[in-house]
Amino acid sequence: MTATKGLEGIVAAKSSISSIIDGVLTYQGINIDELAEKASFEEVIYLLWNGKLPTQSELDKLISQLGEYAAVPNEVIDGLRLYPQGANSMASLRTLVSSLALYDEEANDMSKEANYRKAIKLQAQLPTVVAAFARLREGKEPIAPKKGVGVAHNFLYMLTGEEPAQVAVEAMDKALVLHADHELNASTFAARVTVATLSDIYSGVTSAIGALKGPLHGGANEAVMVMLDEIGSLANVEPYIQNKLDNKVKIMGFGHRVYKHGDPRAKHLMQMSRQLGELKGDMKLYEMSVKIEELVTGQKGLKPNVDFYSASCYTMLGIPRDLFTPIFAISRVSGWTAHILEQFEDNRLIRPRAEYVGPADQHYVPVSERG
Numbered sequence: 001m002t003a004t005k006g007l008e009g010i011v012a013a014k015s016s017i018s019s020i021i022d023g024v025l026t027y028q029g030i031n032i033d034e035l036a037e038k039a040s041f042e043e044v045i046y047l048l049w050n051g052k053l054p055t056q057s058e059l060d061k062l063i064s065q066l067g068e069y070a071a072v073p074n075e076v077i078d079g080l081r082l083y084p085q086g087a088n089s090m091a092s093l094r095t096l097v098s099s100l101a102l103y104d105e106e107a108n109d110m111s112k113e114a115n116y117r118k119a120i121k122l123q124a125q126l127p128t129v130v131a132a133f134a135r136l137r138e139g140k141e142p143i144a145p146k147k148g149v150g151v152a153h154n155f156l157y158m159l160t161g162e163e164p165a166q167v168a169v170e171a172m173d174k175a176l177v178l179h180a181d182h183e184l185n186a187s188t189f190a191a192r193v194t195v196a197t198l199s200d201i202y203s204g205v206t207s208a209i210g211a212l213k214g215p216l217h218g219g220a221n222e223a224v225m226v227m228l229d230e231i232g233s234l235a236n237v238e239p240y241i242q243n244k245l246d247n248k249v250k251i252m253g254f255g256h257r258v259y260k261h262g263d264p265r266a267k268h269l270m271q272m273s274r275q276l277g278e279l280k281g282d283m284k285l286y287e288m289s290v291k292i293e294e295l296v297t298g299q300k301g302l303k304p305n306v307d308f309y310s311a312s313c314y315t316m317l318g319i320p321r322d323l324f325t326p327i328f329a330i331s332r333v334s335g336w337t338a339h340i341l342e343q344f345e346d347n348r349l350i351r352p353r354a355e356y357v358g359p360a361d362q363h364y365v366p367v368s369e370r371g
């Protein structure tokens, strides 16, 4: 038995949800470039869960169900009020999702219908709890979700308490489409491992949030913004990045386990970053990002991934940087739940082996005789 570090190249599941073949990403066989330009996030959610694009009435029904389930139990919000000041946003989201399960009477109902309903609830409620987290820590009361609007619109509304600009809704919607699913990424794998024990969907999503939090995965979008803030100006990009590269420090938002010639989602976010900069009349973050890309790609051959340009986009939408990874979760919960439902359809416990590299032929030594 020989271990493959990081399971690189190991095919660990069959899935018909999304694919990455020769650097091309599809959701249910539809190229991400097409979906980014044409699909709404709600259409993508339906596509991931049902394997086909919705008809108008199916789409209307999903939007209405998302609106119906978006309010969260008061107890969950009351619990959130007790979280310590300065609590980490992803740790808070992890706890919030776990606590949502406590107040869902069907949390442990493993029927197909209940699991599909819980997928809708999770998709509906994540934006609500992220917005409530963001408001409460600023001393503001949470805003109740609206009915009949899409996830992007509702999230921005609940965050700010104001009707969001159309351009902001469109940008957020596209970002949600681009982040929705990605084959067997680390958080999705964590979700599938968890539910393959026949644990519940909330446990699967809680595991996934824990995995997404790390800076080698979803946490990289916040880390990119930390870097941009540290750099501070276009003039400082070159000395800052050169120093990191010379010292073999990883540049957040670059590289990918699967894509070796570039992440197809990055170009859409790059374009969005430029457009938002133009609209704002402030190109600083976009220009800094382009300069970083020139240096990192030029010297290391590493290309930006989905997390790189999303950082400048979200900042230009006025979103605090520690909400970037929770926003990733608001989108990816569609993919996590699709994978969980797929796992339940044809489940088998996921239990790989380890290559033992510890000592052999050891014996118990009484504590009094240990050196």
Ligand SMILES: CC(=O)SCCNC(=O)CCNC(=O)[C@H](O)C(C)(C)COP(=O)(O)OP(=O)(O)OC[C@H]1O[C@@H](n2cnc3c(N)ncnc32)[C@H](O)[C@@H]1OP(=O)(O)O
Residues within 6 Å of the ligand: 006, 215, 216, 217, 218, 220, 249, 250, 251, 252, 253, 254, 255, 256, 257, 258, 300, 302, 305, 306, 307
């Ligand atoms: C949504 C997502 O999860 S997208 C990924 C988000 N993560 C990031 O942006 C964090 C930065 N990137 C990385 O850490 C990596 O590229 C990962 C985690 C995404 C992929 O990792 P792996 O496939 O395991 O590659 P690994 O970390 O082994 O890197 C291979 C080599 O490239 C280098 N490398 C990889 N990424 C970077 C980077 N961002 N900056 C500088 N060097 C890098 C490594 O240092 C390593 O060099 P070495 O062989 O000289 O030691």
Ligand SMILES: O=C([O-])CC(=O)C(=O)O
Residues within 6 Å of the ligand: 181, 182, 184, 185, 186, 217, 257, 258, 305, 306
């Ligand atoms: O697939 C991966 O390893 C990481 C990634 O890009 C994602 O989850 O979107």
